[in-house]
Structures are given as C-alpha cells and as structure tokens.
Amino acid sequence: MNPTTIAPPPANPHYEQIGGEQGIGQLVEAFYRLMDTLPQAASIRAMHEPDLAMTKRIFKLFLSEWLGGPHGYSAQRGHPRLRQRHMPFHIGVAERDAWLLCMSGALQEVVPDAVLREQLMQAFFKTADFIRQDRPS
Numbered sequence: 338m339n340p341t342t343i344a345p346p347p348a349n350p351h352y353e354q355i356g357g358e359q360g361i362g363q364l365v366e367a368f369y370r371l372m373d374t375l376p377q378a379a380s381i382r383a384m385h386e387p388d389l390a391m392t393k394r395i396f397k398l399f400l401s402e403w404l405g406g407p408h409g410y411s412a413q414r415g416h417p418r419l420r421q422r423h424m425p426f427h428i429g430v431a432e433r434d435a436w437l438l439c440m441s442g443a444l445q446e447v448v449p450d451a452v453l454r455e456q457l458m459q460a461f462f463k464t465a466d467f468i469r470q471d472r473p474s
Contacts, residue, residue: 352406367443
C-alpha cells in the first residue's frame with residue numbers, strides 16, 4: 338500500500354447485523370409502538386406529532402446511517418445536530434430514560450443477539466445522554 342494512501346475507517350457492522358433496512362424498519366416500528374403504549378413513555382410521546390409517519394421515516398434514515406448503512410439522512414437533512422434539533426423540548430433524565438426504555442424494549446423484540454443489543458444500548462445511552470438539557474452550567 339502506498340504510504341500516502343489513507344485507508345477508509347472500518348465499516349460499522351451494526352447495520353448488517355441488525356438486518357439492514359428491514360431490521361431498521363422493524364426496530365423503528367417496535368420503538369414507536371412502545372412509545373405509544375408504555376405509560377412511562379407518555380411524556381416523550383407528547384413531544385411528537387399525533388401522526389408519526391414522518392417521524393418514523395426520518396428516524397429510519399437516521400438509524401440506518403448511524404448504524405453504518407446508507408447515508409440517506411445526511412443527504413436529505415444534513416448533519417444530524419441532535420442537540421440543536423431537540424432544543425425545543427425539555428429533555429432531562431426522566432425523558433432520556435423513557436426513550437431508552439422504549440429502545441431497550443424494541444431491541445429485545447427485534448435483535449436476537451444479546452451482545453449486539455448490549456453494544457447498541459451502550460451507544461444509544463451515550464447519544465440520549467448527550468441530548469439532555471438539564472446539566473448544571
């Protein structure tokens with residue numbers, strides 16, 4: 338290999354491990370079904386539009402890219418800017434934990450591999466905690 342050639346970063350294998358587009362779709366559907374039905378998620382469900390069709394579409398694009406799949410999200414919407422996009426909503430520990438409860442349940446339903454579920458939950462926790470707005474100044 339030419340020393341001036343830069344190797345691409347290693348691919349994120351999670352997209353394929355979760356089942357690609359179909360697995361992402363199942364995860365998003367399970368996630369929002371739990372958000373709709375779990376009493377502990379009522380506060381975060383209230384932050385969303387009544388019709389979740391557009392939200393699901395965007396979340397599928399985001400998760401696909403975030404997990405190493407096609408870059409449809411950034412192509413359509415630019416940089417995620419997760420904190421900025423969530424600024425209109427109060428997101429504290431309770432909201433983070435409600436979101437993680439829904440995601441954990443969705444992962445339990447969709448991802449049979451316990452190691453992959455744990456890896457994803459660790460990554461989701463970091464991202465959800467990053468979005469929190471209730472940190473001391």
